[in-house]
Amino acid sequence: MVFLQSDNRKKVVFLGTPHVAALALKILLEHESQLKIVLVVSQPPARSTRNGSETPSPVHELALSHGIPVLTPQTAKDQEFINDLKILQPDLCITAAYGNYLPKDFLSIPKYGTLNIHPSLLPLYRGAAPVQRCLENGDSITGVSLLLSVAAMDAGPLVAQEKFDLNHEIKAPDLLNVLFEKGAHLLVKSLPKYFLNPQQIVEQDHSKATKADKIKPEEGILNFSLPALALHNKVRAFAGWPGTKSSFSLNGDIVDLKIIATQVSPNSFHLEKGEILFTQNALCVCCGDNEILEILEMQLPGKKAVSAKDFQNGVKGKCFKLNK
Known part of the structure; x- marks a missing residue:
């Protein structure tokens, strides 16, 4: 006679869409001895306007690679x-x-209930862009x-929190990765106690x-009348999407220059507000x-991203200035 071993793991439905959610799902899948992910839910595949092909989300693709069924309701x-x-x-949904x-x-x-991994120290930064706004x-x-999800956005009671110290260089995409990975590990650590007493x-x-x-996309436009630190923080916050840019004049033509990496200068320059200066490794404003x-x-x-030094070599001999 063959005795079948019963499966006492909790049945979990995971809901997520982008790359950071796939990072969290990957960590949960590494703890299959505790959790049984029976279904994954993601947003519908993105349809290409060029050829009509559909691209499943990162979470969708990861689930399929593990043989987990996926639903994509509108x-x-x-x-x-x-x-x-x-x-x-x-038994549990995780978002x-x-x-x-x-x-x-x-x-x-x-x-x-439904537990949500939210990348902020709630009740701070409830909403769609907590990482970007904190940066x-x-x-x-x-x-x-x-947190336990309720009808009001990010307002449910807390199960656990973990702090993370920030430097002034980390950008939003990197910080999102860090926090969702930390959140998934924190979730795995917290679940045994939560299952024993969900009211705690x-x-x-x-x-x-x-x-x-x-x-909003227009928030990525840099206004150099603002303080330098505020602009540096915007560049970090909106890296990835929508990005940051500013308008310059190149030989009389107005061009939007995408600003990818910045720092507040540790050096002193004798410039007037709105003036620019090329140094060896930077375009200074x-x-x-x-x-x-x-x-x-x-x-x-239409060009690839380059260092300030390479950019300076490319515009050498041309009239390049801030468009005021």
């Missing part, structure tokens, strides 16, 4: 999707940068929060809540506070 309100989830009866609003019908299904504000500390959670101090609004922003890497439209 919204989490889709009734067929809700019905499928009810039939599945998951990481899923990108769709979760209705009450969804939240009521999993036995242990834009020049924060010296951030972190990741695990801490309500957020809603009076201290701040918002992290979605980024005097900002609104009379501090110098050094542009270290940039990109002209």
